Amino acid sequence: TQLLEQSPQFLSIQEGENLTVYCNSSSVFSSLQWYRQEPGEGPVLLVTVVTGGEVKKLKRLTFQFGDARKDSSLHITAAQPGDTGLYLCAPGPNDYKLSFGAGTTVTVRA
Amino acid sequence: GAVVSQHPSRVICKSGTSVKIECRSLDFQATTMFWYRQFPKQSLMLMATSNEGSKATYEQGVEKDKFLINHASLTLSTLTVTSAHPEDSSFYICSVGGLSSYEQYFGPGTRLTVT
Numbered sequence: 483t484q485l486l487e488q489s490p491q492f493l494s495i496q497e498g499e500n501l502t503v504y505c506n507s508s509s510v511f512s513s514l515q516w517y518r519q520e521p522g523e524g525p526v527l528l529v530t531v532v533t534g535g536e537v538k539k540l541k542r543l544t545f546q547f548g549d550a551r552k553d554s555s556l557h558i559t560a561a562q563p564g565d566t567g568l569y570l571c572a573p574g575p576n577d578y579k580l581s582f583g584a585g586t587t588v589t590v591r592a
Numbered sequence: 593g594a595v596v597s598q599h600p601s602r603v604i605c606k607s608g609t610s611v612k613i614e615c616r617s618l619d620f621q622a623t624t625m626f627w628y629r630q631f632p633k634q635s636l637m638l639m640a641t642s643n644e645g646s647k648a649t650y651e652q653g654v655e656k657d658k659f660l661i662n663h664a665s666l667t668l669s670t671l672t673v674t675s676a677h678p679e680d681s682s683f684y685i686c687s688v689g690g691l692s693s694y695e696q697y698f699g700p701g702t703r704l705t706v707t
Contacts, residue, residue: 498610522683522701523700523701524687524698524700524701526698527695527698530695574695582637582638583636584634
């Protein structure tokens with residue numbers, strides 16, 4: 483099983499601040515996905531990164547895949563209360579084992 | 593992306609009874625579906641991979657006789673928790689592969705409470 487480590491585990495910030503969440507592994511992935519999950523709901527796919535060094539932007543969210551395809555980061559600019567949720571990274575289904583990171587719980591205070 | 597539904601969204605059952613949870617892919621024929629379990633304040637843990645027309649593949653530590661998976665069609669997989677106990681109380685989520693081999697889409701989850 484490929485292990486993904488996410489950091490930090492919890493993050494509480496004020497509205498308007500920036501934040502970065504990290505996802506690291508010793509394994510190389512063909513792709514990596516980021517999800518956001520709200521309480522009582524299933525995870526929602528935010529982005530899939532495939533190419534080493536790739537940077538994808540989704541409005542105020544910037545996702546980066548490491549050059550070696552072992553790590554990724556999610557940066558949120560000017561966070562809003564609606565960004566509150568559990569952020570999960572996971573290797574894409576094309577990899578042998580699906581294993582989510584422990585997740586980062588983000589709370590954005592108004 | 594694929595639209596995935598689960599039924600029921602919430603279920604409460606008595607200890608010792610069995611509960612069936614359905615996962616449907618509404619707009620996509622899924623040969624593979626995945627079942628996860630999530631305990632409060634924790635991440636998703638893969639339980640098993642459901643393969644249409646064949647036996648499911650279970651992760652280490654997951655009892656296949658307790659968590660019965662049936663994937664009889666390309667749009668439906670079911671998870672039956674047999675002889676449920678309070679420790680089986682959890683949030684069960686399924687997912688299906690998307691049109692791209694890199695993607696998977698999740699259902700809304702089923703909250704199981706065993707009393």
